[in-house]
Amino acid sequence: TEETAAEEIVIENNVTVNGISMEGLSKSQALEAILKARPWSMTVVLEDQTYDIDDLSRKKTEELLDKICADNTQGEYTVDMSNLDEEIKAQAEECAKLWDLSPKNSVLESFDEESGKFLFSESSSGRAVDQEKLVQDIKEAVENGQFTAKIQAQVKEVPAEMDKAQ
Numbered sequence: 001t002e003e004t005a006a007e008e009i010v011i012e013n014n015v016t017v018n019g020i021s022m023e024g025l026s027k028s029q030a031l032e033a034i035l036k037a038r039p040w041s042m043t044v045v046l047e048d049q050t051y052d053i054d055d056l057s058r059k060k061t062e063e064l065l066d067k068i069c070a071d072n073t074q075g076e077y078t079v080d081m082s083n084l085d086e087e088i089k090a091q092a093e094e095c096a097k098l099w100d101l102s103p104k105n106s107v108l109e110s111f112d113e114e115s116g117k118f119l120f121s122e123s124s125s126g127r128a129v130d131q132e133k134l135v136q137d138i139k140e141a142v143e144n145g146q147f148t149a150k151i152q153a154q155v156k157e158v159p160a161e162m163d164k165a166q
Helices: 002-007 027-037 056-071 085-099 131-143
Strands: 015-017 043-046 049-052 075-077 108-112 117-120 126-129 150-152 155-158
Touching: 015 056, 027 056, 043 085, 049 085, 056 085, 085 126, 085 131, 131 150
Parallel strands: 015 075, 043 150
Antiparallel strands: 043 049, 108 117, 126 155
16 A cells, blocks of 8 residues: 555665664654654653553654655754644643543532421532643643653642532
């Protein structure tokens, strides 16, 4: 197939990526060599839960290798890890889907005939992942080449709209 043929293009010219020689490697071998030299295991942690951030360097590395193979020029290249805002934001949103908790409002449970009072359940606060801070922390780790960072998620308390006192 066309995709398989593209993967097997051998980089003939004097090409280095992130200081690694690509000469004589197929595109797929080059990808593995670059990714092996810069392992990715970035995670976000909240309490005892961990979320593995998708390997954002893989896509950027694949794009660079596509360009190198298409241009067939020699030179020294570096994988550009900028312009990942949308991808990073999507990762923060995934964390929020996993860890956000809705608050529970106090609700009417029953009527106590002896006291003539209504009885209400306890309310409880929820929590929301601070996505803006998480995006900033992931972006900072990527920009600093900290691809194995463990990022602590910050959460904000979300109060219940109605508590027992109301």
